[in-house]
Amino acid sequence: MNKIPLEKLDIDVYHETLESGLDIFVVKKENSNNTKASLFTKYGAEIEEFVPRGETKMRKFPLGIAHFLEHQMFNMEDGSVPFDVFSNNGASCNAYTNYKITNYYFSGVNNVLDNIEYLLKYVGMPYFTKESVQKEKGIIVEEAKMYENDVYTKIYDKINANTYKESPRKFNVIGMVKDIKKTTEQDLMDCYNTFYHPSNMVLLVVGNVEAVDVIEIARKSKLNQNHKNDTYQKIKIKKIKEPKEVVREKEIVKLAVEIPKVYISYKIYIDNYSDLEKEKIGRYINFILDSKFGRTSLFSEQIKEDQVVKTGIDLSHGQEGDYYVITIGAETALYDEFIKRVLKEMSDFMITNEEFERKKKKLLSSYIDISDDIFDLYGFTLFEIQKFGTISDNAYTKVKNYSYAEMKEMIKKINLRNRTILIVEKED
Amino acid sequence: MEYTKIKTMAYNLHFIKTDKFKRNYFKINFKFPLTKEGITYGNLLSSIMNNSSNKYHKAREIALKLEDLYVAYYSVNNLVLGTDQVLSLTGTVLRDEYTEPGNEEEMIKLLQEIIFHPFIQDEGFDSKTFKITKERLKESIDIQDENPNSYANNRFIEEFFYDSVARYHGPGYIEDLNDVDGKKLYDFYQKILRSSIVDIFICGNVDIKKYEEWFKKYFPINTVKKEQPSPFIKHKKLRKRAKIIRDQRDVKQCILKIGVKFDSLDEYERKYIAPLYAYILGGGSDSLMFSVLREKHSLCYYCSASYNLIKSALTMQAGINYDNIKKSISLIKKLMKEIENGNFDDDKIDKYQIIVRASRKELLDSAPDLIGLYQTKEYFNIDIGKEFENNLSKLTKKMVIDFAKKVKIDTIYTLEGVEHNE
Numbered sequence: 001m002n003k004i005p006l007e008k009l010d011i012d013v014y015h016e017t018l019e020s021g022l023d024i025f026v027v028k029k030e031n032s033n034n035t036k037a038s039l040f041t042k043y044g045a046e047i048e049e050f051v052p053r054g055e056t057k058m059r060k061f062p063l064g065i066a067h068f069l070e071h072q073m074f075n076m077e078d079g080s081v082p083f084d085v086f087s088n089n090g091a092s093c094n095a096y097t098n099y100k101i102t103n104y105y106f107s108g109v110n111n112v113l114d115n116i117e118y119l120l121k122y123v124g125m126p127y128f129t130k131e132s133v134q135k136e137k138g139i140i141v142e143e144a145k146m147y148e149n150d151v152y153t154k155i156y157d158k159i160n161a162n163t164y165k166e167s168p169r170k171f172n173v174i175g176m177v178k179d180i181k182k183t184t185e186q187d188l189m190d191c192y193n194t195f196y197h198p199s200n201m202v203l204l205v206v207g208n209v210e211a212v213d214v215i216e217i218a219r220k221s222k223l224n225q226n227h228k229n230d231t232y233q234k235i236k237i238k239k240i241k242e243p244k245e246v247v248r249e250k251e252i253v254k255l256a257v258e259i260p261k262v263y264i265s266y267k268i269y270i271d272n273y274s275d276l277e278k279e280k281i282g283r284y285i286n287f288i289l290d291s292k293f294g295r296t297s298l299f300s301e302q303i304k305e306d307q308v309v310k311t312g313i314d315l316s317h318g319q320e321g322d323y324y325v326i327t328i329g330a331e332t333a334l335y336d337e338f339i340k341r342v343l344k345e346m347s348d349f350m351i352t353n354e355e356f357e358r359k360k361k362k363l364l365s366s367y368i369d370i371s372d373d374i375f376d377l378y379g380f381t382l383f384e385i386q387k388f389g390t391i392s393d394n395a396y397t398k399v400k401n402y403s404y405a406e407m408k409e410m411i412k413k414i415n416l417r418n419r420t421i422l423i424v425e426k427e428d
Numbered sequence: 429m430e431y432t433k434i435k436t437m438a439y440n441l442h443f444i445k446t447d448k449f450k451r452n453y454f455k456i457n458f459k460f461p462l463t464k465e466g467i468t469y470g471n472l473l474s475s476i477m478n479n480s481s482n483k484y485h486k487a488r489e490i491a492l493k494l495e496d497l498y499v500a501y502y503s504v505n506n507l508v509l510g511t512d513q514v515l516s517l518t519g520t521v522l523r524d525e526y527t528e529p530g531n532e533e534e535m536i537k538l539l540q541e542i543i544f545h546p547f548i549q550d551e552g553f554d555s556k557t558f559k560i561t562k563e564r565l566k567e568s569i570d571i572q573d574e575n576p577n578s579y580a581n582n583r584f585i586e587e588f589f590y591d592s593v594a595r596y597h598g599p600g601y602i603e604d605l606n607d608v609d610g611k612k613l614y615d616f617y618q619k620i621l622r623s624s625i626v627d628i629f630i631c632g633n634v635d636i637k638k639y640e641e642w643f644k645k646y647f648p649i650n651t652v653k654k655e656q657p658s659p660f661i662k663h664k665k666l667r668k669r670a671k672i673i674r675d676q677r678d679v680k681q682c683i684l685k686i687g688v689k690f691d692s693l694d695e696y697e698r699k700y701i702a703p704l705y706a707y708i709l710g711g712g713s714d715s716l717m718f719s720v721l722r723e724k725h726s727l728c729y730y731c732s733a734s735y736n737l738i739k740s741a742l743t744m745q746a747g748i749n750y751d752n753i754k755k756s757i758s759l760i761k762k763l764m765k766e767i768e769n770g771n772f773d774d775d776k777i778d779k780y781q782i783i784v785r786a787s788r789k790e791l792l793d794s795a796p797d798l799i800g801l802y803q804t805k806e807y808f809n810i811d812i813g814k815e816f817e818n819n820l821s822k823l824t825k826k827m828v829i830d831f832a833k834k835v836k837i838d839t840i841y842t843l844e845g846v847e848h849n850e
Contacts, residue, residue, distance in 0.1 A: 031448050033789045081723075083713030088779055090786030092712075109789040110782070138726030145681035146729055146747045149576045256678055258570045295491035304487075305556075310564045331567065358495060365498040368526055372449045373794060 001211060007396045009371040013381065014211030015390065019228040021199025024218055025391060026211035027381050029374055035112045035207025036378045038105035039123050042202075043195035045173040046099040046321060049238035052190040053197070058238055061191060062183045063168065064140075064175020067097040069188050071136050073104065077127040082118070091115050097173055099320070100386065102195075107375075112209055117217050120203070124223030126192045128185040137180055144174045151255055155263065155424060159327060162251055162420040163267050167242045169320060194235055198227050202385055206378040242322060244269045246420040254427045261424040262335035263314075264328050264342050268414050271322035275388055281414065282319055283399070284407045285326065287359040289315055291351040293328060296358075299345055308334045308341065324414075335423050349416060356404045363399050429792065431802065432636065438649040439626035442806070443636050444798050450526050452632030453795040454502075454519040454539065455803065458624035461656060462513040462593050468565070468600030469608060469616045470506030470513055475561045476553055476613075477504040477517070482545040485554070493538060498527040500535050502542065509807060510659035510738040511593055515620055517543060518796070523633065533642060540646040546617065552610030553617075562605060569599045580675070580683040580843040587673050588687040588839040591664045594739050622651055627806055631795040659807060661739045663689045670837040679845045681747045684756060687839040688742040698737055699810065700819055701831045706735035706742055707780050708772055708828065709763060714779070716763045716772065717744065725759070727752045738808060742835065753842055761837070768832035770825065777823050784820060 004013040006027075014026045045067060049060045062068075073095070074082050086093040091108020104123050106115055147153040157172050164170040174180070201223075205214050218224055246267050268285075270278055293299055293313050303309045314329035328346075332338050351359075370376045384391045392398065429448075434441040460466075479487035494500045502519035521535035547554045573579045582597050589595040626649055630639055666689055693702065710717035710733025717731045731746035748756050766772060791797040804810045811819055 032793055034793045081714065081719075083718075087712060087714050087783060090782045107790075109786045135723075135726050139722060139729055142681065142727075142747065142749065143729035145749070148680040149683075149747075151574055256574065258574050259567060296488055296495060298488070301486055301488045304560060307560070307563060310560070310567045331571070362495050362499050365522060365527070369450045369522060372451060 001215065004391055004393045006371075006391070007394055008368060009377075011371050011377070013391050014215075016211075016215050018198065018215075018219055018224050020224045020230065021197070021227070021232060022218060022224055023202045023385075023389075024215055025202065025204045025381065025385060026209060026214050027204070027206040027377060027391075028209065028211065029206060029371065029377060030208055032208045032374050033109045034107055034374055035109070035115075035205065035209055036105065036107040036374055037112075037116050037119060037203070037205040037207070038103050038378075038382070039119050039201060039203050040101045040103035041195050042100065042200050043102055043191070044098050044100040045171075045175075046168050047195075047237055048168045048240075050194060051236040053194040053233065053235075058236070059190075061187055062175065062179040063171050064173065064179050065183055065187060065191055066102055066195075067173050067175065068136070068140060068180065068183050069191055070095050070097045070102050070104075071140060072128050072132065072188055073123055073126065075127055075129075075132045075136075076122060077125065082122045085118055085122075086115060089115050089118075093119075099169055099173065112207065113213055113217060116203075116205060116209075116214060117221070120218060120221040120223050123196070124221060124226075126189065126196070128188050130185060133183070133185045133188065137183070140174065140180050141177055144177060144180065147172070147174065151257055154255060155261065155422065158251070158253060159263055159265050159420070159422055162248045162422060163246050163265055163325065165243050165245075165247045166240050167321060168240075170247075197230070197233075198223050199230075199232055200235065204378070204382060204385065206374050206381060244415075244418055246418050248420055250421045250423075252423045252425060254425050257424055257426050259331045260333050260335055260426060261331050262329060262338055263422045263424075264339060265420050265422070266326040266346075266416055267418045267420070268324040268326070268416065269322060269418075270319070270324050270414070277410070278319060278324075279387060280402070280406075281410055282317075282324060283363070283402065284411055285317060285324060285414075287356060287363075287407070288349060288351050288411065289317060289326065289328075290359055290362075291355040292345055299341070303338070303341060308332060308337050339421060346416060349411060349414075350408065353404045356407060360399065360402055364396065367396055367399065429798070434640065438651060439628055439643075439647070440806070441640065441643060442627060442629045442802055443634060443639070444629070444631040444795075444802060445634060445636065446631065446795075446798070447633045448793070449632050449795050451520045451522050451795070452532060452630065452634055453799060454517070455629040455799045456517040456519075456539065456543065457627045457629075457803070458515040458620050459509075459512050459627070459656070459807070460514075460620055460624045462508060462511055462596075464593075464596055464601065465604040465607070466513050466616075467506070467508065467596055467598070468604035469613060470515055471565055471568075471600045472558075472561055472605075472608065472613055473617055473620075474504040474506045474515060475564060476546065476557060477542055479561065480547045480554070480557045481541045482547050483541050485547055485557070490542075497531055497535055497538070498522045500531075500538070502539060504542070508596070508598065510661050512656065512659045512807070515624070520795075536639075536642045536646055544621075544648060546614075548614060550611075552612075552614045555610055558610040558613065562608075565600065566602065566605060569602055569605065572597070572599050576677065576679045576683060576843060579677070580685060580841065583673070583675055583843070584685045584687065584839070584841040587671060587841060588689070588741070589661070589663075589739070592661050594661045594741075621649070625656060627803070629799045629802060631799050659738065661741075663691050663740065666691055666836070667838045671839050673839070673841045675841070675843045676846050677843065679843060682750050682753055682845060683843040684744075684746045684748055684753060685839075685841040686744040686757070686760060686837055687841070688835050689838045690740045690742075690834060693740060693834070696819065697831060698740065700823055701827050702735045702742065703737070704777065704780050704823055705767065705828055705831055705835065706733045707783075708767060708776050709733040710744055711780075712783075716766065717746070717760065720759055720763060721746060721756060725755070727756050727759075731756075737810075750844055753844070757840060764832065764835060764837075768829060768835075770829045772828075774825055777825060777828070781820055781823065785817075788816070
C-alpha cells in the first residue's frame with residue numbers, strides 16, 4: 001500500500017492495486033461524518049467498437065449501450081434493489097455515464113464498510129434477462145425524452161454534432177431511441193465482460209475510513225476473487241480518427257427559445273502533448289479565458305454596458321478526448337455583434353504577466369480549501385485519477401511553478417482556427 | 429461544534445463555531461413581509477448589490493476585490509420564505525492563517541460596503557446601473573417560459589396556491605418591473621434597512637468577541653423592530669373536488685403535477701408525519717411511486733412526492749408519455765388509498781428515521797448546510813438535537829394511516845405535447 005500525502009491539505013491518500021488489477025484509492029478525511037465512495041469503469045459513450053473479451057474481431061455496438069448497461073446493473077438476481085439497500089443503511093446511491101467512464105457511487109454517514117462491500121457486490125454481479133432489458137427500454141426512452149424537453153440539452157447536442165465528425169461524441173450519451181430499442185441482453189453482457197473487468201476499474205473512497213479495512217473488503221469481494229488469476233489483457237478499442245477540422249463552421253437553427261442564443265466553439269487538437277502538458281495547457285487556457293471573458297474582464301464589462309449581452313457570458317472549456325474544446329456563448333438578439341467582438345478578443349489569445357499572476361493566485365487559493373468538503377475532495381481526486389491514473393502529491397507546487405514564459409510558449413503552439421458557430425433563433 | 433445566539437437591540441448574531449473548515453461563512457438576512465411587487469424589487473436590488481457599490485461602481489471592480497481577498501465570495505439573493513421575503517447576503521472568506529493578517533476583517537468591510545453603501549445618485553440608484561440591471565431582470569423573466577419544467581411549475585403554483593402568496597413567480601413580474609425606477613427602488617431599499625428583522629449567521633473557527641466587535645463597528649443597524657406574524661402559508665379554502673388543468677405546448681414528454689393542501693395540521697403532523705407520508709409515497713427510490721410507476725410499469729424515468737412544511741402542501745410529480753397520463757394518475761390515487769389502508773411495509777418508518785438521522789448528521793460536514801439548519805430553526809422553529817430525536821422516534825404506522833385520511837387531491841396539472849408522438 002502506498003501513502004500519498006496531499007500537499008497543503010493535511011490529507012493522506014492510500015493506494016493499492018489488487019491481484020485482479022483493481023485500483024483502490026482511499027482519501028482519509030478524519031473529521032468527516034460523511035463518506036463518498038465510487039466504483040468506476042473506464043468505459044463510456046465514446047467507445048462504440050471494440051474486440052469483446054474472448055473474441056478476436058472488432059464488433060460495433062448500439063450507441064448508448066454504456067448508459068444502458070449502467071441502468072441494468074441495478075437489476076439483481078436475488079430481487080434486491082441497490083437503491084433500497086443503501087437507503088436502509090442511511091446512504092444514497094446513484095450512477096452516471098459520460099463519454100469516458102461509468103461511475104457507481106454512494107454517500108452516507110452510517111455502515112460505510114457494509115456499503116462499500118455492497119457497492120463491489122452489485123457492480124460485480126451482472127444479471128440481465130429479456131424481461132429486465134425490455135422493461136428498462138421504456139424507462140430509458142422516457143429519460144431521453146426528458147432531456148429532449150430541455151432546450152439547453154438540444155443546444156449542447158447540436159454543438160457536439162457540429163464539432164465532431166467521426167467520434168461518438170457527436171451523439172449524446174443516451175443514444176437514439178432506435179439504438180436503445182435494438183440493444184439485447186447479449187450485447188450488454190459482452191460489454192460487461194470486456195469493460196467491467198477489475199483491471200479496468202477503480203474504487204475511490206473519500207471519508208473517515210481506514211484504508212486497510214477498505215482494501216480487505218475489496219480483496220474478499222467476488223469482483224476481485226473471480227478475476228485474481230486472470231492474465232492481463234489490454235482491451236482493443238477501435239481508434240477513431242477524428243479530423244482536426246469541425247464539421248460545420250456555422251449553423252442557424254430555430255428552437256423554442258424566448259431570446260436568441262449564440263455559441264462559438266473552438267476545437268483544439270492536443271493529442272501530441274503528454275498528460276502533464278495537457279493538464280498545464282488546460283490551466284493556461286483557463287487563465288486566459290477567465291481574464292478575457294470572466295467577471296474581472298473588461299470585455300464582460302463593456303459588452304454588458306453596451307447592452308449586447310444582458311445576463312452574462314457562458315464559458316465552458318475542457319479536454320474532450322484528443323481535443324480541448326472551448327465554448328463561449330450568450331443569450332442575445334445582437335448575436336452578430338457578439339460574434340464580432342468575441343472573434344476580435346480571441347485573435348490575440350494572450351494575457352499580461354500581471355493577469356497571469358492574478359489567476360495563478362486565484363487557483364492556489366481555491367486549492368487550499370478543497371479539504372473543507374468531502375465532495376470537493378472527491379471531485380479533485382476523481383479528476384486526478386482520470387487524468388493521470390493516480391493522485392499527485394504536489395498539486396500545489398505544480399501550480400506554483402507555472403510560469404508566464406512557459407505559458408506564452410505553449411499557447412503560441414495551439415491552433416485556434418477550427419471553430420464552429422451555432423446561432424439559435426426563436427421559432428416562428 | 430457550538431452554537432451561540434447573541435441578541436442585540438438591532439439584530440441577532442448566530443455563531444456556529446467549528447474548526448472543520450478553513451473558510452468562514454456568513455449569511456446576513458433582512459426579513460420583511462412578502463408582497464407581489466416586493467419580489468421584482470427584491471430581485472432588482474439583489475442584482476444591483478451583486479454588481480455595484482459606492483466605492484466599486486462596476487461588477488468588474490468587485491470581482492477584482494474578491495480575487496484580492498484570496499478568492500472570497502459573496503452573493504445577494506432575494507428569497508421567498510412563506511409569507512416573508514428575505515434579502516440575504518451569503519459570503520465566505522479564507523481565514524487569516526491561510527492567507528494574511530487582516531483578510532477576514534477586509535471581507536467584513538467589503539460586506540459593509542455592499543450592504544450599506546450602494547451607488548446612489550440624486551436620491552436614487554445610479555441610472556446606468558439601474559438600467560442595465562432592469563434589462564437583465566426583464567430577460568430573466570422572459571426566459572423562464574423557455575424551460576417546460578419552469579413553465580409547468582409556474583402554471584401549477586398559480587392554480588394550486590391561487591388564494592395565497594405562494595402563487596407568485598420567483599423571477600418577478602414585467603408589470604412591476606415597468607413600474608419601478610431608481611428612486612422607488614432606493615425607497616424600497618431604505619425601508620428594508622429601517623424595518624427588517626436582521627439575523628447574522630457566522631460559521632467557522634471564529635473568534636466570537638472579535639466578530640461581535642466588527643459587526644458593532646461596521647454594521648450601522650440601529651432600529652428596534654417588532655416581531656412579524658407567522659411566516660407559514662395559510663390556505664383559505666380547500667377544494668372539495670380536484671381542479672384539473674391541462675396545458676399544451678410543444679414538449680416531447682408530458683409533465684404531471686398533483687397537489688394536496690392542508691389547513692388543519694397540528695405541529696407534530698406538519699413537522700414529522702407529513703414528511704414521512706411523502707417519503708412513503710414518493711420520497712425516493714424505495715418509495716411506492718418509484719417502485720410501481722417506474723419499476724413495475726416503466727411509465728417514467730422520474731417521479732416523486734415531497735412535502736413543503738412552510739406551504740403546508742404535498743406535491744407529486746412525474747415526467748410521462750401522453751398515453752400514460754390517465755394510468756399514472758389512477759395509479760397514484762391507488763397508492764394513496766393503499767397507504768390509507770395501511771398496505772405498506774411496517775419497516776418504512778424505521779427506514780425513514782434512519783435516513784433523516786443520517787441526513788442531519790451529514791449537515792454537520794457543510795458550513796452552508798449548518799447555517800441553513802439554524803436559519804430554519806430561527807424562522808420556522810424546527811427541532812434540533814434531543815427534541816428532534818425524541819419526536820422522530822415517536823413516529824408510528826398508525827399515525828401515517830390516520831394522516832392519510834386527510835390527504836385529498838386539490839389540483840391535477842398536466843403539460844401535454846401538442847402532437848402526441850412517442
